[in-house]
Amino acid sequence: MSEISSKVDKEARQKAASVIRNRFLQLIDQIKKGEPPIMEIPQRNINNTHYDEVRKLLLLGDKKLKRSFLDLNEAKRFMQTSLMGSIIYEALINDEYPTIRDLFYRGKHTLVLRGPDNRTVEENTWDEQKESDSVIVDIEVFTSLLREEMLILSKEKGKVVGDMRIRSGNDVIDLSKMGHGAYSIEPTPDLIDFVDINADFVLVVEKDAVFQQLHRAGFWRQYRSILVTSAGQPDRATRRFVRRLNEEHKLPVYILTDADPYGWYIYSVFRIGSIALSYESERLATPNARFLGVSMADIFGTDKKKAYLSESDRRSFIIKAKDYDKKRAEEIKNYPWFQTKGWKEEIDIFMKKQAKLEIEAMASKGLKFLAFTYLPDKIQKQDYIA
Amino acid sequence: MSEISSKVDKEARQKAASVIRNRFLQLIDQIKKGEPPIMEIPQRNINNTHYDEVRKLLLLGDKKLKRSFLDLNEAKRFMQTSLMGSIIYEALINDEYPTIRDLFYRGKHTLVLRGPDNRTVEENTWDEQKESDSVIVDIEVFTSLLREEMLILSKEKGKVVGDMRIRSGNDVIDLSKMGHGAYSIEPTPDLIDFVDINADFVLVVEKDAVFQQLHRAGFWRQYRSILVTSAGQPDRATRRFVRRLNEEHKLPVYILTDADPYGWYIYSVFRIGSIALSYESERLATPNARFLGVSMADIFGTDKKKAYLSESDRRSFIIKAKDYDKKRAEEIKNYPWFQTKGWKEEIDIFMKKQAKLEIEAMASKGLKFLAFTYLPDKIQKQDYIA
Numbered sequence: 001m002s003e004i005s006s007k008v009d010k011e012a013r014q015k016a017a018s019v020i021r022n023r024f025l026q027l028i029d030q031i032k033k034g035e036p037p038i039m040e041i042p043q044r045n046i047n048n049t050h051y052d053e054v055r056k057l058l059l060l061g062d063k064k065l066k067r068s069f070l071d072l073n074e075a076k077r078f079m080q081t082s083l084m085g086s087i088i089y090e091a092l093i094n095d096e097y098p099t100i101r102d103l104f105y106r107g108k109h110t111l112v113l114r115g116p117d118n119r120t121v122e123e124n125t126w127d128e129q130k131e132s133d134s135v136i137v138d139i140e141v142f143t144s145l146l147r148e149e150m151l152i153l154s155k156e157k158g159k160v161v162g163d164m165r166i167r168s169g170n171d172v173i174d175l176s177k178m179g180h181g182a183y184s185i186e187p188t189p190d191l192i193d194f195v196d197i198n199a200d201f202v203l204v205v206e207k208d209a210v211f212q213q214l215h216r217a218g219f220w221r222q223y224r225s226i227l228v229t230s231a232g233q234p235d236r237a238t239r240r241f242v243r244r245l246n247e248e249h250k251l252p253v254y255i256l257t258d259a260d261p262y263g264w265y266i267y268s269v270f271r272i273g274s275i276a277l278s279y280e281s282e283r284l285a286t287p288n289a290r291f292l293g294v295s296m297a298d299i300f301g302t303d304k305k306k307a308y309l310s311e312s313d314r315r316s317f318i319i320k321a322k323d324y325d326k327k328r329a330e331e332i333k334n335y336p337w338f339q340t341k342g343w344k345e346e347i348d349i350f351m352k353k354q355a356k357l358e359i360e361a362m363a364s365k366g367l368k369f370l371a372f373t374y375l376p377d378k379i380q381k382q383d384y385i386a
Numbered sequence: 387m388s389e390i391s392s393k394v395d396k397e398a399r400q401k402a403a404s405v406i407r408n409r410f411l412q413l414i415d416q417i418k419k420g421e422p423p424i425m426e427i428p429q430r431n432i433n434n435t436h437y438d439e440v441r442k443l444l445l446l447g448d449k450k451l452k453r454s455f456l457d458l459n460e461a462k463r464f465m466q467t468s469l470m471g472s473i474i475y476e477a478l479i480n481d482e483y484p485t486i487r488d489l490f491y492r493g494k495h496t497l498v499l500r501g502p503d504n505r506t507v508e509e510n511t512w513d514e515q516k517e518s519d520s521v522i523v524d525i526e527v528f529t530s531l532l533r534e535e536m537l538i539l540s541k542e543k544g545k546v547v548g549d550m551r552i553r554s555g556n557d558v559i560d561l562s563k564m565g566h567g568a569y570s571i572e573p574t575p576d577l578i579d580f581v582d583i584n585a586d587f588v589l590v591v592e593k594d595a596v597f598q599q600l601h602r603a604g605f606w607r608q609y610r611s612i613l614v615t616s617a618g619q620p621d622r623a624t625r626r627f628v629r630r631l632n633e634e635h636k637l638p639v640y641i642l643t644d645a646d647p648y649g650w651y652i653y654s655v656f657r658i659g660s661i662a663l664s665y666e667s668e669r670l671a672t673p674n675a676r677f678l679g680v681s682m683a684d685i686f687g688t689d690k691k692k693a694y695l696s697e698s699d700r701r702s703f704i705i706k707a708k709d710y711d712k713k714r715a716e717e718i719k720n721y722p723w724f725q726t727k728g729w730k731e732e733i734d735i736f737m738k739k740q741a742k743l744e745i746e747a748m749a750s751k752g753l754k755f756l757a758f759t760y761l762p763d764k765i766q767k768q769d770y771i772a
Contacts, residue, residue, distance in 0.1 A: 006566075009602075096753045097602045099595040105750030108702050153602065155594040155617070157543075159570050168565020179554025180392075180572035184545050187598055188566060208541040209485040212573055216395075216483045216539065231541070316494050364491030367482045 006169035008191045009151065016150045017092040023143050024085055036070040039081060042141045042279065049278040051336040056287040058273040058337075060141070076123070077135075081142070083107050083125055084135045088150050097153050104132040141279050148188045148236065158185040158238030159208070161215050162226035167193035175226075180216060182229075189240040194248065200224045201379065202245050203292070206232065206257040206266050210359050210370075217371045223379070226251065234269055236277075239284040242270060246286045254292035254384060256375070259299060260321070260356035261328035264338075264346075267291045272337050290384035292375070296349035299357050305383075308362070308374055317361035321354040342385040392555035394577045395537065402536045403478040409529050410471055422456040425467060428527045428665065435664040437722040442673035444659040444723075446527070462509070463521075467528070469493050469511055470521045474536050483539050490518040527665050534574045534622065544571040544624030545594070547601050548612035553579035561612075566602060568615075575626040580634065586610045587765065588631050589678070592618065592643040592652050596745050596756075603757045609765070612637065620655055622663075625670040628656060632672045640678035640770060642761070645685060646707070646742035647714035650724075650732075653677045658723050676770035678761070682735035685743050691769075694748070694760055703747035707740040728771040 027037040041064060042048065048063040069078045087106050091098045098106065104126070113121045126132045140147055147154075159182040164175050168186055172195060175183050186192065203225050205211045211229035214220070220227040226245060230238045246253045255270055257263030271289040273281025299314065301307030309317065321329075332338055333347050350356070363370045378384070413423045427450060428434065434449040455464045473492050477484045484492065490512070499507045512518045526533055533540075545568035550561050554572055558581060561569050572578065589611050591597045597615035600606070606613040612631060616624045632639045641656055643649030657675040659667025685700065687693030695703065707715075718724055719733050736742070749756045764770070 094752075094754075097599045098753070099599065099746060099749070101595065101744070101746040102750045102753075105703055105744075105747050110701075153595060153598045156598065157617075166565070168567055171563040171565040173563060173565055173567070177557040177559065178569070179552070179557040179559055180395075180574060180577065181554055181559070182570040183564070184568040184570050186566035191566065209487065209539060212539045212542065213483045213485065231543075312495075315496075317491055358487070358491075360485060360487040361491050363485070364488045366480075367484070367488075368480075 008169065012149060012188070012191060013092045013095070013151060016145055017089060019143050019145055020085055020089045020092070020139075020150075024082070024089075027082075036068055037078075038069070039067040039078065039142060040064045041067060041081075041138055044137065044141060044279055046275065049275055051272070053336070056272070056337065057281045057285050058275060058278045059281060060279045077138075079111075080107075080126060080131070080135045081138050084132065084139055085142075088136075088139060088152070092151060097151055099153050100133055100136055100147070101129065103136060103152070104129040107132060137279070146190075146236075146280060146283060148190060148240070151188065153187045154235070154237075156185055156187050156237050157208075157231040157235055158228065158241065159183060159211065159231070160185055160226060160228045160241065162197075162199055162220045163224070164197040164199065164226060165195040167195055176221075182211070182215065185237050185241050187237050189237045189244065192241070192244075194244070197226070197245070197249050197251070198224070199226045199251060201252045201254060202226045202228060202242060203375070204228045204230060204234075204242060204253060204255045204270065204289075205359075206230060206255075206263060207359055208232075210256070210363065213363060213367055214371055214375075217367055219371045219375070222372070223376055230266065230270075233266060236280070236284060239270060239286070242289070243284060243286045246288065253286050253289040254379065255289055256292050256359060257294070258356065258358045259294040259296060261325050261332055261350070263294075264291070264332055265328070268332070268335070268337065288386070290386050292378055292384045294357055294359055294362060295385060296346050296353065296355075298374075298378075299355070300349060300353060302345075302349075309357075309365075313361075313365065317364070318355045318357055321350070321356050325356060326351070326354070340386065346385055394555065398535060398574070398577060399478045399481070399537060402531055403475060405529050405531055406471055406475045406478070406525075406536075410468070410475075413468075422454055423464075424455070425453040425464065425528060426450045427453060427467075427524055430523065430527060430665060432661065435661055437658070439722070442658070442723065443667045443671050444661060444664045445667060446665045463524075465497075466493075466512060466517070466521045467524050470518065470525055471528075474522075474525060474538070478537060483537055485539050486519055486522055486533070487515065489522060489538070490515040493518060523665070532576075532622075532666060532669060534576060534626070537574065539573045540621070540623075542571055542573050542623050543594075543617040543621055544614065544627065545569060545597065545617070546571055546612060546614045546627065548583075548585055548606045549610070550583040550585060550612060551581040553581055562607075568597070568601065571623050571627050573623050575623045575630065578627070578630075580630070583612070583631070583635050583637070584610070585612045585637060588612045588614060588628060588637050588639045589761070590614045590616060590620075590628060590639060590641045590656065590675075591745075592616060592641075592649060593745055594618075596642070596749065599749060599753055600757055600761075603753055605757045605761070608758070609762055616652065616656075619652060622666070622670060625656060625672075628675070629670055629672045632674065639672050639675040640765065641675055642678050642745060643680070644742065644744045645680040645682060647711050647718055647736070649680075650677070650718055651714070654718070654721070654723065674772070676772050678764055678770050680743055680745055680748060681771060682732050682739065682741075684760075684764075685741070686735060686739060688731075695743075695751075699747075699751065703750070704741045704743055707736070707742050711742060712737070712740070726772065732771055 030037045043063040048061040208231040255267045273285040429449040434447040594617040641653045659671040
């Protein structure tokens with residue numbers, strides 16, 4: 001297996017293994033000095049998560065928790081963190097590519113302990129994957145390594161096509177030569193080398209089927225763009241890939257979703273990060289991503305702008321907002337990063353009209369309308385919400 | 387747009403448009419002759435679906451229904467079928483690539499009719515996508531064209547890597563040069579040309595994350611195989627792609643899923659087809675696909691065979707079967723295509739042990755165990771269930 005592993009993988013393994021090793025060696029030092037072993041780990045909860053107005057990101061604060069081996073309330077979690085650290089380290093030095101599900105299984109067993117009264121006690125290392133997943137995140141914040149850097153793999157949905165060449169593993173791949181198919185983004189997007197890019201912007205499409213249509217219609221060729229789909233809620237690899245295109249190649253990123261609070265949230269995850277994963281926003285979020293549409297103003301028009309839909313289009317295509325849409329909109333309205341003029345207007349129109357619309361409704365006016373009128377028009381006028 | 391469209395797309399369009407045209411011209415002939423227009427469409431229901439013991443496929447029978455424009459009970463469905471036929475035809479000749487969701491929107495409107503008593507009546511063409519989807523299937527069986535042949539696109543999840551070259555659109559793509567990523571199968575797999583294939587078998591993996599692992603470990607290189615993932619329940623394109631590899635290149639197809647009734651059903655869809663889509667089994671199913679594992683005998687062993695798991699592995703990894711698993715197993719037990727010695731034994735052990743197992747449990751014994759011991763061992767011994 002190791003002969004087949006690519007050079008980038010080998011280097012990534014060595015780096016991650018050495019970081020983990022050094023981090024845990026500190027604990028051994030404490031023990032050697034006769035001190036109780038204590039891990040200092042950044043707190044991951046809403047109290048230690050804040051929206052950074054300057055960097056425009058959801059970030060983890062400075063608060064740390066001390067996990068002491070000798071504290072009865074912390075001993076189990078200390079054991080779990082050490083166990084996971086050692087499993088990941090073993091996987092790294094053995095050329096393994098575990099998934100988070102694997103790591104759950106690998107660590108799952110029963111410890112049999114003998115108490116001071118000589119009775120045996122049984123304790124499971126963990127019972128549910130959500131326990132072991134949470135421990136993996138502890139390792140991430142404890143070591144400042146993302147799980148991708150530790151060669152932990154996962155299911156991936158993101159796809160990309162466009163006029164660019166990348167190096168992944170031992171191959172150079174031309175993403176403009178994918179035929180009618182597409183390139184599936186790898187689970188470790190930091191190991192990708194961008195060889196060259198010939199594009200003016202990135203268009204991220206929420207829906208895979210719409211991505212297929214735009215690809216087939218030649219959108220990215222005609223409008224010099226990199227076309228990406230997240231196929232619903234974006235996974236980490238897709239977010240990181242988009243962020244790198246923006247950061248390293250200064251390509252503007254436009255997000256295209258359904259016109260509803262669920263679509264707004266997808267945009268928000270790309271742009272700001274998510275509360276659950278705020279410890280990684282710094283690496284995964286694209287703080288200047290732009291919501292291209294479909295916007296409420298596109299549907300209904302405003303004083304300043306003509307609607308893209310006719311009255312009869314609206315009658316046929318609009319869907320009445322459900323209660324959960326309204327509830328979601330109320331929540332989103334309160335997020336600090338939606339406190340801009342553009343977003344306030346957008347959410348207001350939604351609340352007033354109680355209406356939502358799928359991107360497919362735009363395509364049903366003709367794919368040519370979506371690909372060659374609506375999208376280029378919006379981009380040319382820089383008609384986005386940020 | 388048409389300049390960008392590939393030659394294969396243009397040819398496919400012309401063919402499909404001409405078939406649809408001819409099929410509907412027959413209706414016009416009937417009208418010209420003064421006859422009531424009638425569509426004869428194969429019945430799509432459980433009464434007209436049978437398991438063909440010889441061809442080992444779920445197939446649609448000979449029963450047809452007559453849909454007459456002048457029959458009040460049929461007039462609406464007749465209108466819907468004609469409407470959908472014309473929308474698809476328009477899309478074909480206008481170089482469009484609609485999705486089934488688009489087709490729903492394109493046809494959705496209100497007809498205003500004036501009755502003999504001079505009162506107006508309003509009638510929606512359709513209200514829900516499941517109505518328009520069902521009409522699309524009517525068009526498929528009426529014209530004997532699969533929706534893919536009519537250039538109707540859809541969301542796709544299937545991925546592939548391996549030592550093979552394909553032509554898709556205007557590109558030749560080398561599926562052995564995908565780096566750590568993979569090739570996303572296009573929505574119209576019949577338009578793919580297999581240029582050359584250098585492999586001994588196809589391994590289809592239910593889970594995307596396990597596919598990622600096997601790919602990264604170099605499984606397909608070491609064991610000369612084409613590696614495919616369906617990422618859960620297979621979509622039509624993945625099924626057709628696998629079927630073509632089997633039929634046109636005589637590659638044996640092995641299916642790897644979790645050891646549970648849901649995994650068996652995924653195998654069954656690949657091999658036999660599904661009841662809902664029996665009209666297309668003939669094109670999409672792979673009647674000699676083999677269930678490689680994980681099998682109950684792999685977990686527990688039998689008189690003739692040693693288990694791959696130790697007693698302690700079983701204690702850690704086995705999941706108790708849920709009620710819905712048992713219910714599903716009872717249903718599957720009665721399907722005609724599960725009436726083989728191998729499947730009866732498999733389902734019996736499941737019922738007795740009431741246990742299931744995820745593929746990841748195998749990987750947690752070490753990815754090397756899964757990739758370089760378990761899988762090659764099973765294939766070399768031809769230890770599959772069929």
